[in-house]
Amino acid sequence: MNWFASIGRRGINVLRNLGRALLLLMAILRAPHGLVTRFREFLAQLYSVGVLSLLIISVSGVFVGMVLGLQGYYILSRFAAESTLGVFIAASLVRELGPVVTALLFAGRAGSALTAEIGLMKATEQLSALEMMAVNPVSRLLVPRFFAGVVSVPLLAAMFNALGVLGGYFVGVGLMDVDTGTFWAQMQSQVDFDKDIINGVIKSVVFGVICTWIALFQGYEAVPTSEGISRATTRTVVHSSLAVLGMDFVLTALMFGD
């Protein structure tokens, strides 16, 4: 009977945390005026969450694009279909790899930092101090960070895609002698704006919400000790990654299932 009770307890805990996370998200979304009054804070966060993630995103984008160029060329050339290499690279990036890999990198680079920052502010009683100064920590701290994350992820994904296509072009056209004209022409005619680009953007907005939300929730609810913060940071990365991959399947099924 013991394991039965412990499964029950775990289930209740998961549900309770989900509930608390939802309440926090509602509190954030209910205070978007915090974005106007804290616009400078929002810009500062846009810098630390978004701009500082640019390097890792750009480098990863180039490498992923180059790998796509190689693998795509090996397989497509077997069927004498090298001319479609451009489509293959662009569609893979825009539909899947751009949003997903960007979100995973974002969770590791920016999400973990957000969790550690908020958790440490909690441990050093800065959150309580704000409350005692009659300042709502959700609108002062979480709102600007949340929207900075949600705005950053799609922009980072766009950057990832652009550099990925260039990386693929470099390998496909530069090293493997695919024809430049067909590379770009096929890409232009076969990648659909609504179906591919818009859906990709929707995905990365959703992933941005998920990653930033999880990061802020974990920081806000962290046990205020050094061990608690370290565990919360790990949880941010693990939960974000799983949520992004799972959500990607759901969104793909909904979007591309004709």
Added chain:
Amino acid sequence: MSALVSIRNLHFSRGDRAIFNGVDLDIPRGKITAIMGPSGTGKTTLLKLIAGQLVPDRGEITVDGQRIDQLSTKELYALRTRMGMLFQSGALLTDLSVYENVAYPLREHTGLPESMIRKLILMKLEAVGLRGARNLMPAELSGGMARRVAMARAIALDPMMILYDEPFTGQDPISMGVLVDLIRRLNDAAHLTSVMVSHDVPESMSIADYVCVISGGKIIEKGSPGQLRASNNPWTHQFIHAESDGPVPFHIGAPSKEVDFLGIDE
């Protein structure tokens, strides 16, 4: 004159553990009240209950005539602008300078022009003797200085009451003396009501007008420092005179020595 804070039949627990079990306490206006007790008895928790950051399970807490647990968020925030709280660590906002930390409540809650804010900040920093430290960042301050900056911030809006959480812990004798002196001076000069939670007995007894000793979720004894020094309650006596053995045993419950040291089973 009625009490500024009055607590009646307070019950509060964390999980299964009861932290307060029927506490009654009145905090008089204009005085320094020290609440003392060993670590982990719930002193910080009591301050958070008074400030409305936690809600009692049962009983009532009234601050300046308002039932704190029944206020709306807006009313609670309005009341909090009239309270200052000094956290154990100072809790300065680490991304802002000393000057900006003290300015923070003024900028949030008053529409004062910058020139006026500047004068107020310099006055508050002067009161704690740190006008010269205005451009430092919190990380560059010693523990005692950080606490004094936090004090300047706590009095920025001229509150009616300040709550101090362990103001003396971890201070060297000099900065301890400075803090003791400051708490007294601020209380008397600004007609504040001060509530101080501490386990530093001599310092607390030296400035408090009124002392209350809590342990095990209850108030053990309350009165003036003189009354408590003369108390013949054995628990109070042990705590105030810092004796290692007494009603609170030096040895916490353990198996008998024969079992532990000689490995004899039962």
